[in-house]
Amino acid sequence: MTLVKTQKLCAAEARVTRVEHPCRAHVRLHFALPSFPKSDPGQFVQISAHPNRDDAPRELCWPTDEMPRPMMADWSAEDAFLRRPFSLADRRELADGRSELTVISRAIGRGTRWLDSLQIGDALNISGPLGRGFRLPAQSDTCILVGGGVGIPPLIYLARQLCEARFSDVVVILGAMSRDLLPVVLTAEPACNGAARECVLLADGVSYPSIVATNDGTLGIRGLVTDALREHVSHAGILADHTHVFACGPERMLHAVAEQTRALGLHCQLCIERMMGCGMGTCLSCVTAVNDASRPAGWRWGLACGEGPVFDRDRLKWD
């Protein structure tokens, strides 16, 4: 049942169309909606991570005195309570006119375990697209996508968009703790000397020269994505003012990417992760410190769900 649909925001029931397990820990869920507003990579959706109970608030059939009634006072005690925010990891328009969205999830709690259990045809309630996504540079510029572990999904969608917009100078740097925690499909063995080569199928039909780094060295180079980024930039002979780094991953990784790109004079957009209540700017929980010269302190709290989750590097206050 459709809850809401406006030009900008859709809250509706989606149906799982495909379930993939690109690695041991992650599930890649594709689900289709009759339609979905225009979205950008970096934007996110809020998922009701429990069986659809859209009729529960209404109880359309009020029992009469003669009918047996359940003794249960509460239906939700074992369900994930709040919605769960997920970056869009891809989006396609299907031949039948529906929009197919993709998220990548790792089962770590009540909500993500439920997502992990979904099968083709199952329903889930989605609202989105929410937040502000990545802004694309000029088509001739150099793009470097840097994703660490749980931060990889929005970069996959970004790669799709760059591919469709015919960006040619794109390199993808992906990192994970270990080989079996990297949520992408490999088409070839990544180089262990840090050279970028087409070895990763980012999304259907989307591939760019890629560098893979793992903490334990089980895939690609041993080390962090920031090591790979430093190495790549030093060898690639880039034009700093025409190079854009797009990064998403753990806080420490983003901090390191921010420092590196600032030192090198590269443009940089960072996609951050925060605990979220509503995703729509009312609960005020997903705050991050942003620089604001108009404030006496020089900074203020900004909402990741509204001003972000993608921020220009210099908007974020790190200390």
Next chain:
Amino acid sequence: MNCATPNATDPRLATDLCGVRLRTPILTASGTCGYGPEYADVLDYRRLGGFTTKSVTLRERPGNNPERIVEVRAGMLNAIGLANVGMDRFMVEKLPFIRTMPTAVFVNVAGHSMDDYVRVAETLDGADGLAGIELNVSCPNVSDGLMFGTDARLLRELVAAVRGVTRRGKLIVKLTPNVTDICDLARAAIDGGADALSMINTYVGMAIDTQNWKPMLANVTGGLSGPAIRPLALYLIHRVYRGVAREAKIPIIGMGGIQSTRDAIEFFLVGASAVAVGTALFIDPTLPVKIADGLCEYLESKNLQSVSELIGQVKLPA
């Protein structure tokens, strides 16, 4: 009225709340719906009984450090810390939109001192387009947030002082459950001149990360909301209705974990004249409209002409 075409503006849902005519008895609760624009794309305010804004304080407050929320079993803890732009910017940045909202709007007011509350209330009372204010004397997430809400004498003085400057709008007092006897506070609010009571605010709670042994909220404690507190809220409304409010003819806006029409009906039956949906808006901002539609069907199924036929009608053992 045909049940197959529920309508949140059915005349049977029309409610008089201390002289304010509401289209339905379902409101939004403060702190869960922003200042209006946030849900404007998704929630049809024409089908809402009333809207209560996030708190406004005299001066801007940045709010607490993150983490500010954590989910718990059947609910969540929050410690936002009354983050808001302050009264002056509220009047310039928030009020113009609020004035255009086609529903009754109450502005939630918080403060650190009696003078703070009075100055904000006085300013708001001079503004057009508001139904009234809701006095927040029950925020558990700032150092002195509960001061007025837990001391009956102070509360009566505060309400009387705000009453003195609230001439055009209605004055609602939002009570905290974090007290020994909530009836004492309800009585103090009514003696001070409250037009209505809203209850309840959140319960103080904690959650600990067992990996690093640290509190999960930067503020250490937070307010528990959601279905976890619904039976507790119901009980306190039951007590205040029977002990104080019914006799004083002061209506209660009931809130605490309401997620369905059934939940709302429970609150009416123990004495609430209207109810507010709070935390559940984070999951579904359209819930107040769905609850109103369901309520319409319930009235139909019970052959009732008005929600008022439910208020306080719980059948207690003889």
